[in-house]
Amino acid sequence: MAQQLQIDDIQGFTVRGYTFFYARYLFLQFKSAAQGRQWLKQVVEWTTPATPWKEKPRVVQNIAFTHPGFETLGLTKTSLDSFSKEFIEGMDKRCRILGDTEYPSRPDDWEIGNPNEPDKQIHALLILFGMTPKDLNEFSARHEEVRNQVGGIEVLHSVDGVRRLDKKEHFGFLDGASQPQIEGIDAASNGADDPNSPVRRIKAGEFVLGYVNEYGIIPPSPVVPADEHSQKLPEVPEQPNMRDFGKNGTYIVCRKLYQNVAAFREFLQENVTQFEAQTSKLETVSEIEWLAAKLVGRWRSGTPLMLLPDRDDPIAGKREHNDFSFKDDPDGLRCPIGSHIRRSNPRDTLGLEGAHGTESYKAVNRHRILRRGMPYGPALQGDKDDREDRGLMFLCINADIAVQFEFVQKWMNDPSFNGLYKDQDVFAHNHEGKTYASIPVEPVRKRVLLKQNFVTVKGGAYLFMPGMTALRYLASM
Ligand code: HEM
Structure with missing residues (x-):
């Protein structure tokens, strides 16, 4: 009840x-x-x-x-x-x-x-x-x-x-x-x-x-x-x-989170070339869109990679956007383990010993947050930085800040999250050029150096x- x-x-x-x-x-x-x-x-x-x-x-x-x-x-x-x-x-x-x-x-x-x-x-x-x-x-x-x-x-x-x-x-x-x-x-x-x-x-x-x-x-x-x-x-x-x-x-x-949009776009451009073997097979989306989706775990339309790994096709309805798990993708070939959505909600694949499937859901559901943020500042026109202040007024709701928000932020920052190495969430704000975003592809995983931060905390x-x-x-x- x-x-x-x-x-x-x-x-x-x-x-x-x-x-x-x-x-x-x-x-x-x-x-x-x-x-x-x-x-x-x-x-x-x-x-x-x-x-x-x-x-x-x-x-x-x-x-x-x-x-x-x-x-x-x-x-x-x-x-x-x-x-x-x-x-x-x-x-x-x-x-x-x-x-x-x-x-x-x-x-x-x-x-x-x-x-x-x-x-x-x-x-x-x-x-x-x-x-x-x-x-x-x-x-x-x-x-x-x-x-x-x-x-x-x-x-x-x-x-x-x-x-x-x-x-x-x-x-x-x-x-x-x-x-x-x-x-x-x-x-x-x-x-x-x-x-x-x-x-x-x-x-x-x-x-x-x-x-x-x-x-x-x-x-x-x-x-x-x-x-x-x-x-x-x-x-x-x-x-x-x-x-x-x-x-x-x-x-x-x-948290007021500044977003460096020009730097993020440049970073996508710079790194996409190394994935030619994968992106050359794409039919309906650009290479850039593919790399962007791999970093977040969803296409820019919101469609999850777990549902459509090779093409973006907006799926109508809210529930369909979320009714997916990662269990059929243990190595992250569809949705990278370190992508933003897989770090912030690992669903059934939180890699703790014994915590898979039901146990993982049970553990992860103790670290959920309700996000209530909104963008601030004007959209960037063109690709060159215009020095405007823009970003996300990140607001989230939780009954326990330490166990919910702070835990998720730690997942985002953690270089060894779920067995990864020197890896971080692309939207973490403390890359310092020493961490990577790994993108598993066949035959070997590739890593993109996060040489700068795309997000800055401006307080809150x-x-x-x-x-x-x-x-x-x-x-x-
Ligand atoms: C400027 C910084 C950020 C940007 C641009 C960003 C963007 C996104 C995007 C595009 C999604 C996927 C679509 C969605 O479900 O809404 C997402 C999901 C999510 N983000 Fe962020 N995010 C940022 C910061 C954060 C931070 C700081 C946290 C928490 C510490 C966070 C937690 C989450 C969670 C929990 C989800 C949902 C994952 C899921 O249930 O599938 N995000 N974010």
């Missing part, structure tokens, strides 16, 4: 892919607890819950906070200490785990959340979506009025996300093809409850606090003192003087997106 989710109490961003084309990410700082709470009081009821829409609204908003943000708003030490370790530490302190250790992706180089700029410490992330740029700008202006009226709420950074009509990110691939289906949210379709299916639905507790996760437990949740303000929050059976602040909330990872934050009741509690404290 699927768990019943309190959908009206979950912020919409957590469990719904909104599919808006325009977004604004506002990184805020509160100058005082009083002003922060006053601001929240004014805007809290504009927040969009996950309640199904009868009609799609023209604008939506969701709010998340950093640990210093909660501290500034006045959460007690006991409450502050009850959040997860990595959230308390913050993204910059996790730089070694994330591989954010080399210029220009180190916290010292970041434009958002740089630890050397305490006056720019992020307290909250306000995410606004609009159906049109006009809708978004009008909503944004209403927010500006509130901020002016309250005072002491500074916008440290504002980044606009724009989804392209073809839903492709800046390197030219369809983005958002694979997304975990959630038990209790997404409708049951073929394979939804089969432990051997790549599209089995994932327990809600992996993405929302207060529900059973893939380990069969309800993960720890932050708490606040039981007082007159917190009465509407759920009780905590083992701590009668506390209330469950985390219920229906979740952790969010936000670890955040917590409270449930609606917890959000109102913060405003009323």
Whole structure:
């Protein structure tokens, strides 16, 4: 039996892919607890819950906070200490785990959340979506009025996300093809409850606090003192003087990832020639498209190599994009073991001893993330770099940042992932010219030197997106 989710109490961003084309990410700082709470009081009821829409609204908003943000708003030490370790530490302190250790992706180089700029410490992330740029700008202006009226709420950074009509990110691939289906949210379709299916639905507790996760437990949740303000929050059976602040909330990872599109295109051009034996047989796709697909594991249209290894042919429908496994391709001849999708979701072939098939799915499904990012910046026209800032506002949702996002990032960075050697994900940000992308072909595997990074981390934050009741509690404290 699927768990019943309190959908009206979950912020919409957590469990719904909104599919808006325009977004604004506002990184805020509160100058005082009083002003922060006053601001929240004014805007809290504009927040969009996950309640199904009868009609799609023209604008939506969701709010998340950093640990210093909660501290500034006045959460007690006991409450502050009850959040997860990595959230308390913050993204910059996790730089070694994330591989954010080399210029220009180190916290010292970041434009958002740089630890050397305490006056720019992020307290909250306000995410606004609009159906049109006009809708978004009008909503944004209403927010500006509130901020002016309250005072002491500074916008440290504002980044606009724009989804392209073809839903492709800046390197030219369809983005958002694979997304975990959630038990209790997404409708049951073929394979939804089969432990051997790549599209089995994932327990809600992996993405929302207060529900059973893939380990069969309800993960720890932050708490606040039981007082007159917190009465509407759920009780905590083992701590009668506390209330469950985390219920229906979740952790969010936000990273601004710059994409060097010109360098990526040049890299494809430079390396494609060594695959002539393979690419000369292609009939409907170019050599470049073939190499690009080998690095990601999907053609630029989103069609997986596991389904069509030699030609790109967009397959209609969402499920078909994901209902495939890697077991018939143990050496990665169709879809390289180190390709982006096979590293970030190895499905039934996580090469741990004894972890194949069902066991692999079981292990891998404890490391899934819901991706909610959007491209920012203009598309590159032509092949020459135009110095514009463009990339991906990478946002993902997970109930456990260490076990989910950080784990996947480690898979991407790991030179010996699944038996590989000196290999890395093409979209990792720490290649330093010492790692390769291996592309298995007959008779011998070939390797492409990743001589530079195509992605740079420009900063971000670890955040917590409270449930609606917890959000109102913060405003009323
Ligand atoms: C600029 C950097 C990145 C780009 C351009 C990028 C692009 C893509 C593309 C094109 C896909 C395949 C289509 C899809 O399923 O959406 C994909 C899938 C995915 N990416 Fe990324 N990505 C980036 C960074 C990351 C990072 C940092 C992570 C996590 C640490 C990540 C995790 C994933 C996951 C989990 C999938 C789905 C795999 C599956 O279930 O098949 N990506 N990405």
